[in-house]
Structures are given as structure tokens and as C-alpha cells.
Amino acid sequence: MSGFDRTTHELHHRRWGRNLGLGVVLIAFVAIVFGLTIAKVTTGADLQAYDHVARPALIEAE
Amino acid sequence: MTDASLYAASPERSAEPEFRDYIALLKPRVMSLVVFTALVGLLVAPNPVHPMIAFTAILFIALGGGASGALNMWYDADIDAVMKRTRKRPIPAGRIARGEALALGLALSGIAVVMLGLAANLVAAGLLAFTIFFYVVIYTMWLKRWTPQNIVIGGAAGAFPPMIGWAVATGGVSLESVLMFGLIFVWTPPHFWSLALFMKSDYGDAGVPMLPVTHGRDATRRHILAYTLLLVPVSLALLATPIAGPAYLIAALVLNTRFVIGAVRIWRRDDAACTADDHRVEKRFFRLSLWYLFLHFGALLMDAALAQTGWGMF
Structure with a gap:
């Protein structure tokens, strides 16, 4: 790869900023999905059984 | 040779975009109105919502609004390049290619519709999907270039957010949410037409059939007055619902009085008067219109807070 000049170009700064921004967005997205899951579970939202079929055996007796 | 030179600028893109260019594509200022009205719709609803679910819902409603902004910029790049106000947007400025805006939008x-469906419910997600469709296809692609009534019907797109917020909490549509929709819907024409009165040449240059261009400025002034008068009963009708209380009553009375006075002042003016004071009355009316909407929804929020403390009932 000797034909390439490895000096930092202004373009690299812009690209770094973009990559950093995208990284932050992706991490935030994961955090939101996690937080949403916790909120749904703790508020007792409608949950399906492990194979998405309601099993009477899994429902606690009144 | 550097690896930077491997990426020659595309025919549509003359510069490497920065992250903030993609943010600009989502029209953050419009997004702030969407966030505020959707949040009010959600908070004034009778059903409490878990804070995390509320936060997620508002975030994805805002993202849906931003996505429709990107699609609007994709389709309207030719108009944006002509108008002074929009010439520096990322696509006409050559920082982002049209295809990129389309893909991002x-x-x-x-993502916004699916995530709202998962976070809240299918009614809210369906309303958001319809809002995006309405803004991009009905308003941007069809009405905007075809009829001077573009913003009257297109205003519906901006009126949906409180209805979506309400649907997040209640899972449905009701009189309260329809009236909040109606408030923004009827408010939009006088708001934009007052802007068009002092930005006339800009819309004219772009070939957008705004009312002052197609029917003249006198007709626009009459339309502003008519829609302002129509706005009064819509605003007051919310008082008949449980979500409006004393704060809303005071806000509605003061704001409607001032708004009608402003519209009458505009109606009485002619072009000579506008030129003489550089559209001072029109510009003041435009600023008032922003306060009008903000304070109406702010008052609803205040009444919801008062109701929590037991002070909200008449």
C-alpha cells in the first residue's frame, strides 16, 4: 500500500464526526430499546408466553 | 494520491457532508413544534403513561416528523434552490445528494412507525404513518405545486402530532384530540399567509402557487381574516372538554382577542401601507401566531398540572 499518503485530510475529520455521530445514535437506540423493554416488563404490559402461544399452565391461578 | 481522492464528488454533491447536515435534513425547528404539541396531547390525556414509554413515543413521533422533512427536501430540492430562505439547505447547497435524503427519509x-407501534400502540403508529404519507405525498408532491389552497389542506399534516400523542395514551381518537387537531389545522392558513405576504417574491420566484401570487394580496388579507374568525370557535370549543380549565380559558380569551384584532388590522391595510412600514403589521401578526399556538397548548399543559393538584376544576 505504498502508493497511499497517510496524512490526515480535512475530509477525514468530517468523516470522523459523521461516524462518531452515527455511533452515538446507534448506542442511544440500543439504550432506548433496552429501557423500553424494562418499562414494558415492569408495568405488566401484555406479555405472550415463550413461544407466543398462551399456555394455561403458565397462568397463575387466581 | 490519498484515499480521500477515491471519493470524487458526485454530480449532485460538491462537498463531503457532516453529521449536522443530516440533522438539518430532519428540519429540527419543525420537529420542536411536533415534539411540543405531541407531548401536550400525551400529557393531557386521562390515561397516565409510563415515563419511558412516553419518552420513546415522543422521540419516534419526532423522528417520523424529521423523516417526512427529509422526504420533503428530497422532492422539493428544485424549489429550495430558488428560494432565498431555503437555498442553504443541505441538498441545494450541494452537501447531501437527493438520493441520500430519500434513503434516509x-x-x-x-423505523419511527415500527418503534412507535412497539412502544405505544397500532393506532398511534397508524396515525404517524398517515401523517408522513399526508405530508410527503398529499402536500409536498401534489397540493404544494398545484393549488393556492396547498397549506389549508396540507396543514393537516402539522395538526396530527397532538392527536398521535393522545392516541399513545388512550389508544384511540376522541373529541379532545380532534379539537386539538382542529386548532392547529385552522391556525395554519393565517400563520403561513401572513408569512407569504412579506415573503411574496420568494414563493413567486419558485413558482409555488401561494395565495398572494395567484389571487393577489387583498384576497390573501380577506382569507387571513376569515380563517382567524373561524379559529375562534374552534379554540373556544376545547373549553367544553375536560382537558381545558381556567388557564386555557384565560389564554384563549386573550389570544383570540389579540389575533382577531391583528387580522382586522391586516385586512384594513393596502400595499402602500405595507411598503411604507416594511410589513410591520404582518410581521407582528406572524410572530403573534407562533405565540398563539404555543400558549394555547401551554395552557392545556398547565390545566393538566392544575388538575393533578386539585385546582383545575371550575
Whole structure:
């Protein structure tokens, strides 16, 4: 790869900023999905059984 | 040779975009109105919502609004390049290619609708999907270039957010949410037409059939007055619902009085008067219109807070 000049170009700064921004967005997205899951579970939202079929055996007796 | 030179500028893109260019594509200022009205719709609803679910819902409603902004910029790049106000947007400025805006808009629309459906419910997600469709297809692609009534019907797109917020909490549509929709819907024409009165040449240059261009400025002034008068009963009708209380009553009375006075002043003026004071009355009316909407929804929020403390009932 000797034909390439490895000096930092202004373009690299812009690209770094973009990559950093995208990284932050992706991490935030994961955090939101996690937080949403916790909120749904703790508020007792409608949950399906492990194979998405309601099993009477899994429902606690009144 | 550097690896930077491997990426020659595309025919549509003359510069490497920065992250903030993609943010600009989502029209953050419009997004702030969407966030505020959707949040009020959600908070004044009778059903409490878990804070995390509320936060997620508002975030993805805003993202849906941003996505429709990107799709609007994709389609309207030719108009934006002509108008002074929009010439520096990322696409006409050559920082982002049209195809990129289209891809980003479509991807974010899908993500926003699916995530809202998962976070809240299918009614809210359906309303958000319809809002994006309405803004991009009905308003941007069809009405905007075809009829001077573009913003009257297109205003519906901006009126949906409180209805979506309400649907997040209640899972449905009701009189309260329809009236909040109606408030923004009827408010939009006088708001934009007052702007068009002092930005006339800009819309004219772009070939957008705004009312002052197609029917003249006198007709626009009459339309502003008519829609302002129509706005009064819509605003007051919310008082008949449980979400409006004393704060809303005071806000509605003061704001409607001032708004009608402003519209009458505009109606009485002619072009000579506008030129003489550089559209001072029109510009003041435009600023008032922003306060009008903000304070109406702010008052609803205040009444919801008062109701929590037991002070909200008449």
C-alpha cells in the first residue's frame, strides 16, 4: 500500500464526526430499546408466553 | 494520491457532508413544534403513561416528523434552490445528494412507525404513518405545486402530532384530540399567509402557487381574516372538554382577542401601507401566531398540572 499518503485530510475529520455521530445514535437506540423493554416488563404490559402461544399452565391461578 | 481522492464528488454533491447536515435534513425547528404539541396531547390525556414509554413515543413521533422533512427536501430540492430562505439547505447547497435524503427519509419513516407501534400502540403508529404519507405525498408532491389552497389542506399534516400523542395514551381518537387537531389545522392558513405576504417574491420566484401570487394580496388579507374568525370557535370549543380549565380559558380569551384584532388590522391595510412600514403589521401578526399556538397548548399543559393538584376544576 505504498502508493497511499497517510496524512490526515480535512475530509477525514468530517468523516470522523459523521461516524462518531452515527455511533452515538446507534448506542442511544440500543439504550432506548433496552429501557423500553424494562418499562414494558415492569408495568405488566401484555406479555405472550415463550413461544407466543398462551399456555394455561403458565397462568397463575387466581 | 490519498484515499480521500477515491471519493470524487458526485454530480449532485460538491462537498463531503457532516453529521449536522443530516440533522438539518430532519428540519429540527419543525420537529420542536411536533415534539411540543405531541407531548401536550400525551400529557393531557386521562390515561397516565409510563415515563419511558412516553419518552420513546415522543422521540419516534419526532423522528417520523424529521423523516417526512427529509422526504420533503428530497422532492422539493428544485424549489429550495430558488428560494432565498431555503437555498442553504443541505441538498441545494450541494452537501447531501437527493438520493441520500430519500434513503434516509424512507428508512427513518419505517423505523419511527415500527418503534412507535412497539412502544405505544397500532393506532398511534397508524396515525404517524398517515401523517408522513399526508405530508410527503398529499402536500409536498401534489397540493404544494398545484393549488393556492396547498397549506389549508396540507396543514393537516402539522395538526396530527397532538392527536398521535393522545392516541399513545388512550389508544384511540376522541373529541379532545380532534379539537386539538382542529386548532392547529385552522391556525395554519393565517400563520403561513401572513408569512407569504412579506415573503411574496420568494414563493413567486419558485413558482409555488401561494395565495398572494395567484389571487393577489387583498384576497390573501380577506382569507387571513376569515380563517382567524373561524379559529375562534374552534379554540373556544376545547373549553367544553375536560382537558381545558381556567388557564386555557384565560389564554384563549386573550389570544383570540389579540389575533382577531391583528387580522382586522391586516385586512384594513393596502400595499402602500405595507411598503411604507416594511410589513410591520404582518410581521407582528406572524410572530403573534407562533405565540398563539404555543400558549394555547401551554395552557392545556398547565390545566393538566392544575388538575393533578386539585385546582383545575371550575
